[in-house]
Amino acid sequence: MAPAPSSTSSAVVLNINGEKHQLTVDHRTTLLDALRERLDLTGTKKGCDQGQCGACTVLVDGRRAVSCLNLAVAAEGREITTIEGMAEGDRLHPVQQAFLDLDGYQCGYCTPGQICSAIAVIEEHAAGWPSAATEDVRPEAGPPPLTPEEIRERMSGNLCRCGAYVSIVQAVARAAGADEAAVGEDDANQGETAKETAA
Amino acid sequence: MTTATTGPTTVKGAVGTAHTRVEGRDKVTGAARYAGEIPFADLAHGWLVLSTVARGRIRSIDTDPVLGMPGVLAVLHHGNAPRVDTDYVGMLGIPPDPTAAVFQNDRVPHAGWPVALVVAGTPEQAREAAEALVVTYDTEPHDITLSADHPDAYPADGHMPAETEKGDLAAGLAASAVVVDEEYTTPEEHHSMMEPHAATALWDGGRLEVVDSNQGTTWIQGELVKMFSLDESSVRVRSEHVGGGFGSKGLRAHQVSAVMAATVLHRPVRVVMTRRQMFSLAGYRSPTTQRVRLGAGADGRLRALEHRSLNQTSTVYEFVEPGAGVARVMYDADAHRTANHVVRLDVPSPTFMRAPGEAPGSFAIESAFDELAERCGVDPIDLRLRNEPEAGPVSGLPFSGRNLAACFNEGARRFGWADRDPRPGVRRDGRWLLGTGTAAASFQAGAGPSTALVTAEADGTFTVRIAAADIGTGARTALTLVAADALDVTPEQVRVRIGDSDFGPAMIAGGSMGTRSWAWAITEAARELRERLALGTSIPPEGITVRSDTTAALGALAQKERHSFGAQFAEVAVDTATGEVRVRRMLGIFAAGRIVNPLTARNQLVGGMVWGISMALHEEAVRDRASGGLYGPDLAGYHVATHADVPDVEADWVDDPDPDDPVGIKGVGEIGIVGAAAAVANAVWHATGVRHRSLPIRPDRVLSATVPAVGGGTDA
Numbered sequence: 064m065a066p067a068p069s070s071t072s073s074a075v076v077l078n079i080n081g082e083k084h085q086l087t088v089d090h091r092t093t094l095l096d097a098l099r100e101r102l103d104l105t106g107t108k109k110g111c112d113q114g115q116c117g118a119c120t121v122l123v124d125g126r127r128a129v130s131c132l133n134l135a136v137a138a139e140g141r142e143i144t145t146i147e148g149m150a151e152g153d154r155l156h157p158v159q160q161a162f163l164d165l166d167g168y169q170c171g172y173c174t175p176g177q178i179c180s181a182i183a184v185i186e187e188h189a190a191g192w193p194s195a196a197t198e199d200v201r202p203e204a205g206p207p208p209l210t211p212e213e214i215r216e217r218m219s220g221n222l223c224r225c226g227a228y229v230s231i232v233q234a235v236a237r238a239a240g241a242d243e244a245a246v247g248e249d250d251a252n253q254g255e256t257a258k259e260t261a262a
Numbered sequence: 263m264t265t266a267t268t269g270p271t272t273v274k275g276a277v278g279t280a281h282t283r284v285e286g287r288d289k290v291t292g293a294a295r296y297a298g299e300i301p302f303a304d305l306a307h308g309w310l311v312l313s314t315v316a317r318g319r320i321r322s323i324d325t326d327p328v329l330g331m332p333g334v335l336a337v338l339h340h341g342n343a344p345r346v347d348t349d350y351v352g353m354l355g356i357p358p359d360p361t362a363a364v365f366q367n368d369r370v371p372h373a374g375w376p377v378a379l380v381v382a383g384t385p386e387q388a389r390e391a392a393e394a395l396v397v398t399y400d401t402e403p404h405d406i407t408l409s410a411d412h413p414d415a416y417p418a419d420g421h422m423p424a425e426t427e428k429g430d431l432a433a434g435l436a437a438s439a440v441v442v443d444e445e446y447t448t449p450e451e452h453h454s455m456m457e458p459h460a461a462t463a464l465w466d467g468g469r470l471e472v473v474d475s476n477q478g479t480t481w482i483q484g485e486l487v488k489m490f491s492l493d494e495s496s497v498r499v500r501s502e503h504v505g506g507g508f509g510s511k512g513l514r515a516h517q518v519s520a521v522m523a524a525t526v527l528h529r530p531v532r533v534v535m536t537r538r539q540m541f542s543l544a545g546y547r548s549p550t551t552q553r554v555r556l557g558a559g560a561d562g563r564l565r566a567l568e569h570r571s572l573n574q575t576s577t578v579y580e581f582v583e584p585g586a587g588v589a590r591v592m593y594d595a596d597a598h599r600t601a602n603h604v605v606r607l608d609v610p611s612p613t614f615m616r617a618p619g620e621a622p623g624s625f626a627i628e629s630a631f632d633e634l635a636e637r638c639g640v641d642p643i644d645l646r647l648r649n650e651p652e653a654g655p656v657s658g659l660p661f662s663g664r665n666l667a668a669c670f671n672e673g674a675r676r677f678g679w680a681d682r683d684p685r686p687g688v689r690r691d692g693r694w695l696l697g698t699g700t701a702a703a704s705f706q707a708g709a710g711p712s713t714a715l716v717t718a719e720a721d722g723t724f725t726v727r728i729a730a731a732d733i734g735t736g737a738r739t740a741l742t743l744v745a746a747d748a749l750d751v752t753p754e755q756v757r758v759r760i761g762d763s764d765f766g767p768a769m770i771a772g773g774s775m776g777t778r779s780w781a782w783a784i785t786e787a788a789r790e791l792r793e794r795l796a797l798g799t800s801i802p803p804e805g806i807t808v809r810s811d812t813t814a815a816l817g818a819l820a821q822k823e824r825h826s827f828g829a830q831f832a833e834v835a836v837d838t839a840t841g842e843v844r845v846r847r848m849l850g851i852f853a854a855g856r857i858v859n860p861l862t863a864r865n866q867l868v869g870g871m872v873w874g875i876s877m878a879l880h881e882e883a884v885r886d887r888a889s890g891g892l893y894g895p896d897l898a899g900y901h902v903a904t905h906a907d908v909p910d911v912e913a914d915w916v917d918d919p920d921p922d923d924p925v926g927i928k929g930v931g932e933i934g935i936v937g938a939a940a941a942v943a944n945a946v947w948h949a950t951g952v953r954h955r956s957l958p959i960r961p962d963r964v965l966s967a968t969v970p971a972v973g974g975g976t977d978a
Contacts, residue, residue, distance in 0.1 A: 091386045092386060096386075103301060108457070108505070109458070110457070110897075111897050113537060115537075116537075147291065150291055155290065159291065160290075163282055169506075169736070170456065171503065172506060173505075215905040215906045218905040221904075221905070223456070224453075224456050224506050225866075226871075226908070227865055227869060229908065229911050230865055
């Protein structure tokens with residue numbers, strides 16, 4: 064089905080969820096459209112196609128990106144992770160599980176973007192990245208506590224018109240706590256801290 | 263998860279207990295497919311072309327260059343598109359919006375009117391060709407400005423009578439010790455659900471199949487049958503997962519143009535609206551200008567009430583945003599007058615949007631009540647409780663239940679209202695002025711005729727089939743719980759299938775009536791099925807199926823005032839140096855019938871309150887008088903509340919089962935937004951002493967308001 068490469072299209076290899084996909088794409092094709100229209104990975108949603116809503120959020124080399132503002136041809140050589148790549152077999156990612164348990168959605172259309180964003184938020188926070196809600200941004204201050212204000216600020220690029228923000232923030236907080244608790248089990252020295260955070 | 267529920271409704275079973283969504287796993291893994299995501303072989307892509315002028319006639323459409331572009335298959339427009347019938351009344355008792363009946367003539371009644379559909383092999387090709395299509399127009403002067411004194415305004419019924427009147431208003435006001443007479447305005451607001459409208463149409467074995475995103479598959483099926491003059495059995499509409507609706511996902515240009523293109527091209531065609539196109543094709547909430555006059559004794563008891571509301575509609579379709587309707591339910595006075603008027607402008611057609619009428623109407627009247635409380639020196643909650651009517655203020659009918667006082671009492675206790683200092687502008691937290699506000703809420707509780715099929719399968723499980731729509735409400739899960747109880751089995755033994763017009767006629771997901779209407783039909787069918795199974799008949803391989811139809815049962819319901827009620831509370835912080843308003847917390851206590859699934863119902867009620875925050879502070883579509891179109895019609899130009907705007911918002915309920923509903927349901931879809939914006943605006947007054955009677959309360963409006971002396975008041 065894929066047309067041969069031409070002056071308006073190119074053959075690319077996209078690495079998505081650990082799998083290599085070979086395809087010829089129109090140069091105008093966004094990463095979002097390549098996922099949805101060419102690779103049948105429709106979990107990534109198109110809400111605005113203008114980088115304004117966050118529904119198309121995926122991870123590119125582990126960092127959040129709106130796939131509607133990235134061209135597919137420019138995604139070659141990157142590691143792309145979509146919502147379809149978050150669970151390990153039947154075992155949901157802790158963020159997915161928390162969204163399910165705490166009803167962190169309604170219609171579900173912004174949900175894949177919210178979840179991809181949340182997974183990256185938890186990692187960004189753990190890596191010490193500050194946000195506009197961080198009171199003390201000096202490096203020596205260390206990561207700020209992941210308060211609801213921090214989560215809200217960091218998640219604000221992802222719109223949810225159903226207004227499920229309250230349960231989304233609860234889900235992100237629970238998943239972040241679960242993550243830290245899991246780290247704590249691996250590292251006895253951090254056990255106390257992890258327990259406190261999870262509580 | 264505490265609830266205020268203390269009453270007698272303790273039925274054993276699944277209803278009333280929290281259940282995660284049955285389709286939840288599909289939604290969090292990306293497996294749930296929405297309308298634009300179902301694959302079809304040989305699929306072609308349609309791209310709509312919209313008018314760039316606000317009024318006039320199409321002079322020419324230069325299709326030849328576009329037809330020569332790569333991949334282009336067809337250009338449909340008024341010169342070649344199939345003719346359709348618009349002279350009918352649909353399932354909801356209203357005619358179709360001609361904006362959906364595309365390409366029928368050369369008239370352009372507003373900016374962003376659909377003038378052509380370009381169909382091509384790929385979305386990129388269709389988009390490029392659509393953008394290259396040259397359309398010329400003979401333009402005419404346009405009028406897009408809604409004003410309170412517009413000379414062309416007229417009374418219009420919509421889904422309720424235009425005007426009601428009893429008593430002598432002038433005498434009532436003259437005899438009142440305290441009078442409030444103010445004008446309130448609300449802006450143009452857009453549904454902005456996250457999933458854009460999308461439909462794929464194809465002819466398959468003589469049958470038209472439409473895979474769509476809508477709020478009712480038999481509704482859309484019926485519209486397409488009538489519009490294209492087809493047999494009912496030859497059209498099937500499916501809509502499995504729907505990324506939000508809020509009133510906008512009815513019959514629109516995308517389905518009709520997709521059907522036209524599939525018919526012409528003999529292959530599947532998908533049409534998806536762009537986000538920007540949605541701002542002129544998908545309906546919206548009209549701006550309103552409202553005048554409220556309240557006359558009361560010194561004790562706050564009403565002697566006179568007038569609520570007048572004016573909204574705009576298009577020149578091709580009449581839609582009434584009945585802002586004055588809420589006063590017909592909420593408050594009584596010997597002199598009582600309400601009126602809904604509309605004016606036809608050169609603007610897109612407005613439509614139902616979450617709590618049509620109640621949302622803007624409650625902002626006006628609940629703000630006015632706060633002003634009356636201030637002027638009478640009566641607590642705002644006491645004022646409302648003193649004015650609780652015995653019966654419908656206009657209808658005289660008894661209420662099926664009116665637990666507003668219980669909502670206020672429970673809400674006041676939990677919000678800490680008793681400690682509130684009524685004086686405005688006296689609380690400070692650093693740069694922030696703090697205030698609290700409250701408002702009442704009501705929304706009609708109704709049901710629409712529905713049919714359901716319930717099957718006892720040979721393996722001991724049950725299948726429910728009903729043309730319900732789950733637009734994020736959790737209906738699929740709620741109906742599973744209802745069916746489980748009605749069949750006296752566990753939810754795991756019940757499979758609920760929805761979103762397929764082949765399941766038979768059913769109410770739409772709208773008017774807060776979906777789950778109640780469908781639950782009623784399922785309960786009926788399940789009861790009859792149990793009676794049959796009780797006879798001990800063995801179940802054949804195809805199962806035993808019972809079909810119900812609630813039309814007769816609904817017709818036999820006694821005439822009553824049937825509504826949900828609620829009490830809204832908000833605390834805000836206002837920075838008068840930057841104009842920023844932050845909501846710090848909100849609490850809503852609702853009397854909204856029996857709650858089927860507390861987990862999803864709470865989420866939906868909170869979602870409505872979040873809409874209230876958004877309406878109070880953010881949402882405003884601004885129309886450009888020169889072009890007739892909107893400034894920035896997208897999600898960067900049209901602001902909806904995001905994470906950082908939404909604090910801890912809490913919703914809860916009091917025991918309030920509907921006595922005439924088999925399950926006790928009223929509905930929770932819309933009550934959450936009603937009164938919420940007024941509670942925020944009243945809190946802003948309490949924080950600053952400034953009344954904001956125009957929404958949204960933008961920073962510039964806060965800044966340009968005169969800061970009053972402590973304890974005083976002023977207007978914005």
